[in-house]
Amino acid sequence: MLRLTKRSEYGLMALAFLAAQEPGVYTSVREIVSRLGTPRRLLAEVLKALSQAKVVEATRGPGGGYRMRTPAEELSLSRVIAILEGPVNVARCASEDGCDFQEICTIQEGIAQVADRIKRVLDGYTLADIVRAGSGAAPVLDQLSDPASHQDRSVA
Amino acid sequence: MLRLTKRSEYGLMALAFLAAQEPGVYTSVREIVSRLGTPRRLLAEVLKALSQAKVVEATRGPGGGYRMRTPAEELSLSRVIAILEGPVNVARCASEDGCDFQEICTIQEGIAQVADRIKRVLDGYTLADIVRAGSGAAPVLDQLSDPASHQDRSVA
DNA sequence: GTTATTTAGCACTCATACAGTGCTCTTTCA
DNA sequence: TGAAAGAGCACTGTATGAGTGCTAAATAAC
Numbered sequence: 001m002l003r004l005t006k007r008s009e010y011g012l013m014a015l016a017f018l019a020a021q022e023p024g025v026y027t028s029v030r031e032i033v034s035r036l037g038t039p040r041r042l043l044a045e046v047l048k049a050l051s052q053a054k055v056v057e058a059t060r061g062p063g064g065g066y067r068m069r070t071p072a073e074e075l076s077l078s079r080v081i082a083i084l085e086g087p088v089n090v091a092r093c094a095s096e097d098g099c100d101f102q103e104i105c106t107i108q109e110g111i112a113q114v115a116d117r118i119k120r121v122l123d124g125y126t127l128a129d130i131v132r133a134g135s136g137a138a139p140v141l142d143q144l145s146d147p148a149s150h151q152d153r154s155v156a
Numbered sequence: 157m158l159r160l161t162k163r164s165e166y167g168l169m170a171l172a173f174l175a176a177q178e179p180g181v182y183t184s185v186r187e188i189v190s191r192l193g194t195p196r197r198l199l200a201e202v203l204k205a206l207s208q209a210k211v212v213e214a215t216r217g218p219g220g221g222y223r224m225r226t227p228a229e230e231l232s233l234s235r236v237i238a239i240l241e242g243p244v245n246v247a248r249c250a251s252e253d254g255c256d257f258q259e260i261c262t263i264q265e266g267i268a269q270v271a272d273r274i275k276r277v278l279d280g281y282t283l284a285d286i287v288r289a290g291s292g293a294a295p296v297l298d299q300l301s302d303p304a305s306h307q308d309r310s311v312a
Numbered sequence: 313g314t315t316a317t318t319t320a321g322c323a324c325t326c327a328t329a330c331a332g333t334g335c336t337c338t339t340t341c342a
Numbered sequence: 343t344g345a346a347a348g349a350g351c352a353c354t355g356t357a358t359g360a361g362t363g364c365t366a367a368a369t370a371a372c
Contacts, residue, residue: 001157001159001161001329001330002158002159002160002237002241002244002245002246002274003158003245003246003247003248003257004158004246004247004248004267005157005230005358005359005360006359006360006361007359007360009247009248009249009255009263012263012267013257013261013262013263016262017262019332020262021326028317028318028319029309029319030316030317030318035260036255036257036260036261037256037257037260039360039361039362041361041362041363042360042361042362044319045256045271046322046339048319048320049317051319051320055172058318058319058320058321059319059368059369060318060320060367060368060369060370061316061317061318061319061369061370061371062316062317062318062369062370062371063317063318063367063369063370063371064317064318064319064368064369064370065318065319066319077270080232081158085157085359086157088158088160089158090158090159090160091159092159092160092165093164093165093366098165099165100193101169101192101193101194102239104191104193105192105193106168106172106173106176106287107165107286107289108288108290109289109290110166110281110285110286110287110288110289110290111160111168111286112163112278112289113289114278114281114286115234117277118274118277119159119338120272121214121274121277122270123272125266127268129263129266130263130267130270131263131266132184132265132266133265133268133269134262134263134265145157149266150255157358157359161329161330161331162332163328163331164330164332182347184346184347184348184349185348186346186347195331195332196324196333197333197334198331198333200338200348200349203348204348204349204350205338207348208350214348214349215339215340215344215347215348216338216340216341216342216346216347216348216349217334217339217340217347217348218339218340218341218342218343218345218346219340219341219342219346219347219349220347220348221338221347221348222334222348234357255329258350278336
């Protein structure tokens with residue numbers, strides 16, 4: 001259905017929040033949840049996953065919590081999504097499993113291209129870009145690679 | 157999960173097949189299925205939907221079936237997907253319903269940008285492009301707008 | 313060392329939507 | 343009139359997403 005899961009959304013929200021904190025400071029799940037209003041346990045799981053993937057780091061006990069580990073500028077959207085909902089496979093065709101119709105399917109190549117292009121969009125966006133966009137500024141890579149600006153072939 | 161549904165895949169396969177037939181000739185579901193190996197009833201539903209959306213046209217009775225109505229060059233991927241699985245909303249944030257965290261969410265803008273960019277990729281790809289790719293050729297718009305070629309910031 | 317705080321680990325439930333199928337009706341051509 | 347083909351209708355099973363409860367282990371403060 002070509003949509004991000006809540007896990008990814010919550011994860012990105014939490015990461016944006018953590019990235020905005022004082023560097024080095026730990027913020028607890030309780031505190032993040034009280035700000036964002038997301039389901040507590042779910043966010044905890046998301047953060048745990050991000051912690052295991054070394055995107056954030058955790059400390060237990062009073063005063064503990066999470067803080068950024070990977071700089072926002074180096075954290076791609078595709079990485080976050082891969083951690084929270086598995087690797088991005090826009091089409092089964094393009095996935096490792098391969099498609100069931102390999103022999104006769106004429107769209108495989110084309111779909112793979114599309115999937116690849118979407119993948120690259122996600123690769124190209126960093127957490128920093130996401131946050132930046134929220135503050136009004138345009139993401140860094142717009143000038144390099146926005147297909148939109150060149151493209152008016154839309155039919156829909 | 158950021159993936160196309162089978163409906164879309166089957167639909168695109170069938171459309172590619174129809175687009176490759178003699179212009180004007182009707183091809184029955186039975187025949188398409190016998191070639192593609194997709195589940196019969198499911199493909200029938202998909203084609204019915206495409207017919208109602210005037211992408212293909214149908215005739216009943218012996219010798220009947222489906223044929224293209226919208227030229228492959230004018231049929232965008234996003235249109236097909238919209239018909240077969242509803243409008244593309246990469247993130248709920250970006251959807252019409254709006255997100256539940258509007259007040260505090262700092263990633264909304266950024267996500268909307270990403271969603272928009274993905275949407276444009278899908279807008280920009282036509283059935284003709286998909287088919288072309290399968291025959292070895294590069295899609296028409298690669299030279300205009302492939303972000304990939306400019307972009308090596310991938311972290312993942 | 314006891315206590316409070318906080319992450320870690322584990323498994324289950326509920327809701328949604330995707331995938332697939334059976335049967336009958338209507339249209340159309342031979 | 344009969345056979346072929348799409349149209350209409352609704353249901354079932356499965357996967358995955360979303361959300362929750364409880365307990366254990368670590369750590370800091372007292």
